Amino acid sequence: MRRSEINRRIAEAEAFFESMKFRLPPWSSRSPSDWRGRYAEESEIVDNMLGWDLTDFGSGEFDYVGLLLFTLRNGRPGRDAKPYAEKIMIVAEGQVTPTHFHWSKMEDIIVRAGGTLVLQLWSSTPVEGLSEAPVCVRVDGALRELEAGSFLRLGPGESVCLEPRVYHRFYGESGKVLVGEVSSVNDDASDNRFLESAGRFPRIEEDEEPLRLLATDYLRYL
Numbered sequence: 298m299r300r301s302e303i304n305r306r307i308a309e310a311e312a313f314f315e316s317m318k319f320r321l322p323p324w325s326s327r328s329p330s331d332w333r334g335r336y337a338e339e340s341e342i343v344d345n346m347l348g349w350d351l352t353d354f355g356s357g358e359f360d361y362v363g364l365l366l367f368t369l370r371n372g373r374p375g376r377d378a379k380p381y382a383e384k385i386m387i388v389a390e391g392q393v394t395p396t397h398f399h400w401s402k403m404e405d406i407i408v409r410a411g412g413t414l415v416l417q418l419w420s421s422t423p424v425e426g427l428s429e430a431p432v433c434v435r436v437d438g439a440l441r442e443l444e445a446g447s448f449l450r451l452g453p454g455e456s457v458c459l460e461p462r463v464y465h466r467f468y469g470e471s472g473k474v475l476v477g478e479v480s481s482v483n484d485d486a487s488d489n490r491f492l493e494s495a496g497r498f499p500r501i502e503e504d505e506e507p508l509r510l511l512a513t514d515y516l517r518y519l
Contacts, residue, residue, distance in 0.1 A: 298353055298499040304508035306351055310365050310387055317410050317475050319385060321367060325349070329507050329518050336519045343519060345371040346485070346512040350384075354395055355496030364394045368512065372482040382483040386476040388414060388469040396466040396492040398425075404480035407456040412472035416449045416457065419464040425490060427464060434458060464492060 314321060324339075325348065336343060347368045356362035365387045372379030382402075388394070390412060398421055408414050420428040431442045435458040436449070443449065449457060450470070459465055489497055498513050510518060 298351075298357075298359065299502045299504045300507060301505045302359070303351055303499075303501065303511070304505065306359070306365060307349060307509050310367075313387055313473060313475075314385075319409070319475060321385075322369070325367065325509070327509070329510055329514075332510060332515065332518045334519075341377070343515045344376060345373045347371060348512045348515075349509050350485075350512050352497060352499050354491075355494075355499070360389065360392060362393050362395060364388065364392070368483070374482060380482060382478075382480045384478040384480075384483070385409070386478060388467065388474045388476050390469045390472055393468045394466060395495050396427075396464055397495070398462050398464045398490050399488045400490060401461055401488050402480050402483055403458070403460050404478055405456050405458050406451070406467075407477040407479065408451045408453050408474060409477050410453050410475040411469075412474045413470040414451045414467055414474045414476055415470050416451070416465050416467040418443060418447060418449060418459075419445050421462045421464055427492070432463060434460075434463065 311326070324342070342348060347370065350366040350368060351364075353359040353363040367385050369383045369385060370379070371382040396417070406414070406416070418432045418434065420430050420432045422428045427445065429445050431444055432447070433440060433442050434449070435441070437456055451457060485497055507514060
């Protein structure tokens with residue numbers, strides 16, 4: 298992805314968060330130069346990869362295959378005692394996050410506002426394929442058994458709990474969706490199993506200076 302596109306998407310996201318009255322931490326709006334020299338006091342932000350995260354999963358087509366996230370809090374096993382993580386995400390209408398599961402992470406996906414979030418769900422086989430067996434999830438605490446590959450639609454206020462090794466893909470319907478995620482500790486570098494090859498973090502063409510730093514940019518600037 299070009300940095301100019303990333304900058305534009307982040308500016309659009311800031312406006313959308315504002316319209317939804319969802320407030321990000323004050324440091325979310327820092328310029329790159331404002332980050333320099335802050336590591337000693339803000340190592341948790343850097344080490345635990347808090348902040349802006351935007352990816353096209355290697356597709357080159359962010360509008361169709363992509364996701365914008367902001368990690369609000371996260372632990373790091375062996376470095377701190379925090380066992381939980383939280384993200385806020387923007388899922389555009391028709392914008393797909395590819396089929397994947399997590400080996401370790403359990404997560405609640407919560408529709409906070411906006412349109413409808415559509416999830417397609419499968420159990421996984423012992424060799425990490427798609428299972429034809431029913432998949433069991435809890436929707437707002439109520440157990441649901443769904444046929445393999447079923448679609449689950451969640452409107453504002455609704456949520457689903459996804460246990461490890463449950464394959465899921467999702468996209469927005471009826472407009473942009475403001476989606477929360479509350480989970481056990483998140484490690485995007487090693488805990489994503491994509492059904493088909495996908496890149497979790499984008500390759501960036503630096504055609505202009507960053508508007509905001511992505512979580513993967515910190516070490517270059519600090």
